[in-house]
Amino acid sequence: MWAFINKLRSPKWFYGISARLQPWFWAAALILIVTGTIWGLAFAPADYQQGNSFRIIYVHVPAAFLAQSIFVSLAVTGLVFMVWKIKIADMAATVMAPLGAAMTFVALFSGAVWGVPTWGTWWMWDARLTSMLILLFLYLGVIALRGAFASRDSASRAASVLAMVGVINIPIIKYSVDWWYTLHQPATFTVTGRAAMPMEMWLPLLIMVLGFYSFFIALTLMRTRSEILRRESNKRWVRELAEEAN
Amino acid sequence: MSATDGALTKEIRVAGEEPRGGLAVAVWATLKRDLMLLLRRRSEVLNPLVFFAIVITLFPIGISPDPALLAAIAPGLLWVAALLAALLSLDSLFRADYDDGSLEQLLLTPQPLALLALAKVAVHWLLTGLPLALMAPVLGLMLALPAGSYVVLAVSLALGSASLSLIGAIGAALTVGLSRGGVLLSLLVLPLYIPVLIFGAGAVQAAIFGDGVLAHLAILGALLALALIFAPLAIAASLRISING
Numbered sequence: 128m129w130a131f132i133n134k135l136r137s138p139k140w141f142y143g144i145s146a147r148l149q150p151w152f153w154a155a156a157l158i159l160i161v162t163g164t165i166w167g168l169a170f171a172p173a174d175y176q177q178g179n180s181f182r183i184i185y186v187h188v189p190a191a192f193l194a195q196s197i198f199v200s201l202a203v204t205g206l207v208f209m210v211w212k213i214k215i216a217d218m219a220a221t222v223m224a225p226l227g228a229a230m231t232f233v234a235l236f237s238g239a240v241w242g243v244p245t246w247g248t249w250w251m252w253d254a255r256l257t258s259m260l261i262l263l264f265l266y267l268g269v270i271a272l273r274g275a276f277a278s279r280d281s282a283s284r285a286a287s288v289l290a291m292v293g294v295i296n297i298p299i300i301k302y303s304v305d306w307w308y309t310l311h312q313p314a315t316f317t318v319t320g321r322a323a324m325p326m327e328m329w330l331p332l333l334i335m336v337l338g339f340y341s342f343f344i345a346l347t348l349m350r351t352r353s354e355i356l357r358r359e360s361n362k363r364w365v366r367e368l369a370e371e372a373n
Numbered sequence: 374m375s376a377t378d379g380a381l382t383k384e385i386r387v388a389g390e391e392p393r394g395g396l397a398v399a400v401w402a403t404l405k406r407d408l409m410l411l412l413r414r415r416s417e418v419l420n421p422l423v424f425f426a427i428v429i430t431l432f433p434i435g436i437s438p439d440p441a442l443l444a445a446i447a448p449g450l451l452w453v454a455a456l457l458a459a460l461l462s463l464d465s466l467f468r469a470d471y472d473d474g475s476l477e478q479l480l481l482t483p484q485p486l487a488l489l490a491l492a493k494v495a496v497h498w499l500l501t502g503l504p505l506a507l508m509a510p511v512l513g514l515m516l517a518l519p520a521g522s523y524v525v526l527a528v529s530l531a532l533g534s535a536s537l538s539l540i541g542a543i544g545a546a547l548t549v550g551l552s553r554g555g556v557l558l559s560l561l562v563l564p565l566y567i568p569v570l571i572f573g574a575g576a577v578q579a580a581i582f583g584d585g586v587l588a589h590l591a592i593l594g595a596l597l598a599l600a601l602i603f604a605p606l607a608i609a610a611s612l613r614i615s616i617n618g
Contacts, residue, residue: 209610264564271560275551284614285547289561292543292607296565299596303568307575 138355139364141215145348152345159338167331174328180244183237185332189339191234191255194262195297197227197343201269202294205287215351217283218358220290221273222350226343228266235259254308258301265293279358399484400492407496410469417465418500421458422508428454429512440517447516448577451526452533452570454512455505459534460559460566462501463541466493467549467612476549480616487605490612494542494604502534522580525590532593533573539597539604540565546611569596 167185174181200223207216238256239249250256269289276282359365411418432450433443470476479489509530510523518526544562548554576589 261564261567264560268557268561268564271557272547275548275554275557281550281614281617285611288543288607288610288614289547292565292603295603296568299568299599300564303571307571 136211136213136215138215138218138359139362142352142355145352149345149348149352152341152348156338156341156345159334159341163331163335163338167335171328171331172325177245180241181328183241185335187234187237187241188332189336190230190237191259192336193339193343194227194231194234194259196340197223197230198262198265198290198297199294201227201290205290208283209287209291214358215355217287218354219347219351220283220286222354223347224266224270224273224286226346226350228263228270230343231259231263231266235263252308254305257308258304261300261304262297265297269293396484396488399482400488403479403489403492404496407493408499411496411500417462418504421462421501422504424461425454425458425505425508426512428457429516433516444517444519447513447518448522448526448574448581450516451509451513451518452530452574452577455509455530455534456537456566456570458505459501459537460541460562462497463538463545463562464548464555464558466497466542466545467615471549471615476612477616480613486609486612490542490546490608491601491605494538494608497542498535498538502538503531505534506530518577519581522577525580525586526577529573529576529590529593532590532597533569536569536593536597536600537566539600539608540569543604543607543611546608546615548615549612550615569593572596 163185168182171182173179201220204216204220204223207213208220235256238259242248242251269286272289273282273286276285356365356368429450432446436442436446467476470479480486482489506527509526510518513523513526541558541562544558544565547561548558551557572589572592576586576593578584579586579589
């Protein structure tokens, strides 16, 4: 266990292992997303109430899952960085934050587009949409704070603290927004029973969710590798790597 | 045997104790110093209150002077305006201490920084949150806030602004080392303010409609309890980062 943690401290080791892992995740992401898209868009049955417009779910739900998971990952990597000073954790957090913000935006945008055929409007102050919007603001705060510091070490630690504060607040925000929504607005529309979704609709969704996660891992590995090269560019092993490439 | 044991532990405890009081003295000194400093810079105490009054004046001008319409939106307006006033005062919470180096002295003391920071936040609430809460009923009167909700408005603001000060102090501590931290501070802190706003404004709404006011106030109290436990630790960690950056 300790040997493993000590290995994680070495960016060089991570650079090597991620090179071997990366193709597998890219392949999984490609296969799953292509399968899920074709199955979801062409073969899954249309919803009896929403017709074909429900198919937005195959982008909306995976993006929303990732949006929330990535914020939790930011907090976990932040904690790992603050406690064990593992630099890889912070490099991963640096590259994950913009992806998380992008996924939150995708979830919001697809939700808005979905709102047009179902609610008849681009935006509703629906509890889920509102929590997602707040999550987007939290992401933007973490990214902006990291960019505001001149010293990289301070930026990393400040962003870690903010991510941890944010992750404690996310459940509180979520429940208070739910409470607020039930108090202020009658339920004009509820997405027809998500748990009662038939198997042939639900399976492509599961495949898409898994595909999005594989994509997230693959992209994070790839971008962490570039971040390693950037931050360690004055180390000997990186220079040797560059000479080999030339 | 036991008598000598007792004497021994007592001796050790005396030797291990800090000279002259320790923690209580340090917290008390911080409280007294911050209170005195803020009372001498009166404009810093008055500015959020004036801001609160001006913002509330803008709404009837911008929307409509119709009392019925204003009464419907008054709880939310009062809460949002008070929240923004509290936010504006945050930037100066650690700024002067950072500039003149007394924040570094605070870090060097043997007492836990979290508790000293808590003392500073308490002074901030006493001179910003509490006056805002006391002033809100007057402005509520001008917005034709329905009778029976004035006490709830003041109590919810007093309770809620304590949480706002604690959460906001984390953002203030994170941005105190940055030369242009003002807008960033609001970007960091406002999303975290939303639960307090929901239950604060909700308490006033509940008072108007005759619902369970106590439930809202209880949740505001619970949020404050949570903030009291976690925020000082985050503030202390953030101050350390800002001093080193």
